[in-house]
Amino acid sequence: MFPTEHFLYLGALLFSSGLIVVIVKKNMIMVLLGIELMLNASNLNLVAFNQLHPGSVAGQMFALFVIIVAVCEAAVGLAIIIQVYRYYQTSVPDEVSELNG
Amino acid sequence: MIASYVFYLFEAVAAISAISLIFIRNVFYGALLLIICLLALAGIFVLAFAEFIAVTQILVYAGGILVVILFGIMLTTKISGKPLVVEHNNKFSATLTGVTFFALLIYALSKESFINTPSVASQENFNNLQLIGIGLMSDFVLPFEIAGVLLLIALVGASVVASSVKSKNT
């Protein structure tokens, strides 16, 4: 009912913002937040395109599964962050750079 | 009419909260901003005839993940009483990349035109939820089951990874 471009433009904005957040922030939790924002932007895109196909729920299914996977990934990611924090005593990603060359 | 205003309102909230997430330095405030953004997104989902996704979003995302993230924030800060404020780095390159990416997407999208057919969901008898339920058990049963297994694995894995029990090897 609403023009699809709105959804898509908003999705693009959210995705770019999430990208910027991921690169800019000096805290691993903030990076995680950025990643969640990007995932939500892709969800929005999926739902928007689902509008264009009446009678099909594939888009919504896809979005559902994206949410589930995001949950798993956030859980494991947080576990890792906590473990890294315990070891390195820091939550700044730049300081965890032992794998450098 | 009112729907379009509501739509634009939700859109604005989502956009503003996303953009302000870039500039927020307080991690806690950032997480809260993300909750706002997610809730606004849920509203947009509703207006896009995807009620199930909207509710799932609120329940799982905003109520589950973000709460867990808040717990994570609390666990990864030193107890000092001061709010957790973070710096920014790579500002120039991030801005450049983000703006360029956004411009590219806008450009690509502007080239396309989307035919807006009236959605079947605007009919009276359209039952979206029933379709989703039937679909989960018939067309999408495999990804559904796998998603269940995945959740199990993630649960176990997260517990193991985050445990503080020292093993004999380390």
Next chain:
Amino acid sequence: MEDIQSYEATYFTTCLVAAVALPLISFFLSFAISEKYSWIVSFSAPFLLLLSTVAAGFVFYAVWNHEPVNIQWHWFTCAGYTFTAGVLLNNIAALMLLLVTFISFIVHSYSTAYMAGDPDFRQYFAMLGFFTFSMLGIVVVDNLLLIFIFWELVGFSSYMLIGHWREKPEAAEAAKRAFLINRAGDIGFLIGLMILWANTGSFNLTDIDSLSGYSSWMTAASLCVFCGVMGKSAQFPLFSWLPDAMEGPTPVSALIHAATMVAAGIFLLARVYSLFTPPALDVVIIIGTLTALAGALSALVQFDLKKILAYSTISQLGLMVVAIGAGAPQAAMLHLFTHAFFKACLFLGAGSVIHSLHQAQHQSNTALDVQDIRNLGGLQKKLPFTFIIFLLSGAALAGVPLFTGFLSKDAILNSLMAWKGSDLSWRWLIFASAFLVSFITVLYTFRLIWSVFKGEEKVTASLSIEEPPVAMRVPMAILAATSCWLFVSWNPFDFSGWIYNGLTSVKHFHFTFIALVSAAWIVVALIVAYRIRERSFKSAVLLNGFYLDRVYRWLIESPAFQLALFTNKVDKKWIDGVLHTSAYLQLIAAHVTGWFDRVLVDGAVDGAAGLTKGIGSFARSFQSGKIQLYIFWAVFTIIIFIIWTLL
């Protein structure tokens, strides 16, 4: 060699070889005998020379008035030219052979007594033998190259003999000067040889004898050869060495500077006479006249006994050269022959005076210069034998009739008479000066004998002077006997006796009235000499030999010294400067290359390594371990990919 049969040929060859080689054996023997047995030398050396004289006598007998003996051997080839060595014995050579060996024998016997007690006794006799050998070499060989070799050997032996008492600086100086002036003349000799070779391709005397005609190269060659003669026979201006050579022992002066070495030049002129052209002969006669006059005038003012005799020798040599120039080499050879005997006798007599006075000095421990005639006088009573010797040979020198000197001078005057021609020209001047020279000869001879033997004794009155030993008196007596006219010809007024007729006659002339005129001239001169016997002549120029030594020093020594200093400076400043500069340049070049190597070459290598390191570091910087940068670069690449596909 056709007339001599094989037995006689062998006998002849043996005598020739013995005559020439025995003095050389005496030389080696005298050096080989050790110090302990040095008394042997005083017997061996004269004996060997006696054998040599006898052999020379046999050779003379075989060659005189027979065919000349000319034997040649192949010597060496060089660049296609063949050089031969050989002997040419004609009348002149045979005469000289006998003369040289005989006088050398006389001097050897005399020296056994004169040089007794001298520390370098053996070396003296060795060098006398070597000198005789070299002189005989000049006499017998048949080509100019060999003559030149023996010429130089004679010069060397005279150097050794003059400088016999080498601790005396004057003797060493005199020996050096004699040798150098000889060498200066020999430069001309060598150039003459070169001109001769370039034009005829041969040095042989027989080839020179067959020269005919008159060309400019012959004039040049003959004048250059005459340069050598000027040096050896003490002609003007190369005569200043002869008075200085009196520093040597007196027997040496008798042998070398009276009889033989100085006569070698005259002998050479007679041998190569065919080379001389009329213009060359004019030059020769002018120089001869100058020498004769210079020598005679200098002899008049000298005070040293031996120097008077030296200048007298110069004057007589000038007369011989005049005879050559007048076209009469046989007259010159006759005068050479007679002069050898009476001059040697005079020198030996002077030696006996000096020897006796030295002996007397040693016994009474007084110091006086025995050679200065102002210190001598009235020695007739104490040295009667020596006085008679001096009288006889002095008369021969002065040209008193009935003596040999008169005959040989007569021959020279006759040749001049024929040469001057009947027209009045400069030649009459030469003729007149020859008479003047014979006049002055009488004067200085009279002065010499009078001041030494007559008058009152001055400083020597207190000394007890004795006659010299027998070994010295017998040789003098033999030589004095040869001053008698019978030695040369039967007729005391005719010089064409056996010697003159035996020598090669180019022209034959005889003016009898010359003999009478010169006899009268001599008597006049004797009267004048007696009148002025108490007067003494003084002249600084004549006394110092016309200051020729100073002229040489100014002309040659100083410029040569300046040149040496200049070249030394050039060498030090420029050549060493060039060397130093090149060394510095090399050093600079080394530094530059070092800099080049260090900065550029090593820099290039280091640069390459640094570039690699930089690139590596740059590439490495992408792997910083920072997750957000990884994400950034990934997105960056994706953007580029999108742009590329989209646009």
